Amino acid sequence: MVCEHPSGNEYADWLTEQVRQHGLRAACPVRVRSVTREDPFLKLDTDKGEYRCRALVWAAGEFFFPQRQQFQGAEQTLHYAEVKSWTQCEGDHLVVLGGAESGIDAACHLIGLGKTVTVLDRGGAWIKEQGDPSLVLSPHTRSRFRAAQATGRLQLEPGVSVVRVENQGDEYSIHGQDGQTFHCDGPPISCIGFEGGASQIESLWEWKNGQVQLTPNDESTLTPGLFLAGPQVRHPGEIFCFIYKFRTRFPLVADAITQHLTTTPHSYAHP
Numbered sequence: 422m423v424c425e426h427p428s429g430n431e432y433a434d435w436l437t438e439q440v441r442q443h444g445l446r447a448a449c450p451v452r453v454r455s456v457t458r459e460d461p462f463l464k465l466d467t468d469k470g471e472y473r474c475r476a477l478v479w480a481a482g483e484f485f486f487p488q489r490q491q492f493q494g495a496e497q498t499l500h501y502a503e504v505k506s507w508t509q510c511e512g513d514h515l516v517v518l519g520g521a522e523s524g525i526d527a528a529c530h531l532i533g534l535g536k537t538v539t540v541l542d543r544g545g546a547w548i549k550e551q552g553d554p555s556l557v558l559s560p561h562t563r564s565r566f567r568a569a570q571a572t573g574r575l576q577l578e579p580g581v582s583v584v585r586v587e588n589q590g591d592e593y594s595i596h597g598q599d600g601q602t603f604h605c606d607g608p609p610i611s612c613i614g615f616e617g618g619a620s621q622i623e624s625l626w627e628w629k630n631g632q633v634q635l636t637p638n639d640e641s642t643l644t645p646g647l648f649l650a651g652p653q654v655r656h657p658g659e660i661f662c663f664i665y666k667f668r669t670r671f672p673l674v675a676d677a678i679t680q681h682l683t684t685t686p687h688s689y690a691h692p
């Protein structure tokens with residue numbers, strides 16, 4: 422794959438080719454319903470039967486696991502992950518909650534469709550231009566953001582903490598904690614983040630401030646043989662939320678799995 426921003430189909434083709442080239446045994450679709458510890462094994466209950474393994478890499482991503490809003494009327498909002506196509510967003514003036522990567526991406530798509538957009542954010546995530554790429558807009562999003570600003574249809578409201586959303590017919594009112602009120606004529610788009618797929622097997626990880634706790638080799642501090650890979654991997658002062666960042670962890674995980682397999686009994690079963 423030679424382009425920097427492949428489409429979903431192009432990326433899927435590339436992954437399929439990787440599976441073929443490396444002779445991987447990939448089974449799809451298989452939905453993992455639960456994982457339980459049966460030391461020294463991990464037992465996976467799936468919709469295609471039971472798997473048992475001595476090492477499991479949990480790479481369930483984050484996109485499919487949206488962060489849910491807690492405020493009154495939150496059910497009136499549409500999460501970024503629920504938007505199938507931006508063309509389906511109703512209304513001419515829309516409000517986006519959250520102004521980080523996904524919020525600005527949403528705003529750019531909507532501006533591109535000729536809409537007027539107001540972005541509300543607690544701090545003003547778009548403001549900082551330099552720093553850890555995990556905490557500032559990516560260069561690609563930053564340049565689209567500048568083009569969206571140039572249309573004059575993008576309004577940015579930093580310092581707004583949303584406490585309530587109300588809906589009357591086609592009208593939505595969004596209320597901030599300092600009494601600010603904003604209006605739009607389609608469901609507000611919620612871009613407050615992603616909970617992440619590790620929560621599907623919540624009890625197998627140790628959690629601190631909403632973050633999975635890992636050994637220096639990305640193994641669960643609670644469950645030997647369970648590893649986390651992907652954008653949810655964090656260590657003190659380091660966020661591995663991009664592919665180019667979290668792939669640097671793979672050799673460590675591979676080494677740790679090798680160590681783990683040489684120190685636990687052999688047996689392997691799959692459907």
Ligand SMILES: Cc1cc2nc3c(=O)[nH]c(=O)nc-3n(C[C@H](O)[C@H](O)[C@H](O)COP(=O)(O)OP(=O)(O)OC[C@H]3O[C@@H](n4cnc5c(N)ncnc54)[C@H](O)[C@@H]3O)c2cc1C
Pocket residue numbers: 451452453454480481482483484485522523559615618621650651652662663664665
């Ligand atoms: C809005 C957004 C924008 C992003 N932009 C970028 C970017 O520009 N660059 C970048 O590097 N990263 C970006 N990221 C981070 C991005 O999530 C990852 O880099 C990349 O997609 C992670 O790959 P992954 O394989 O770990 O997870 P995913 O691509 O999310 O794949 C996870 C897979 O696990 C499967 N799965 C989940 N649960 C189960 C289960 N119980 N049973 C079976 N299968 C399951 C899912 O079906 C899915 O196929 C972005 C993330 C978000 C949310």
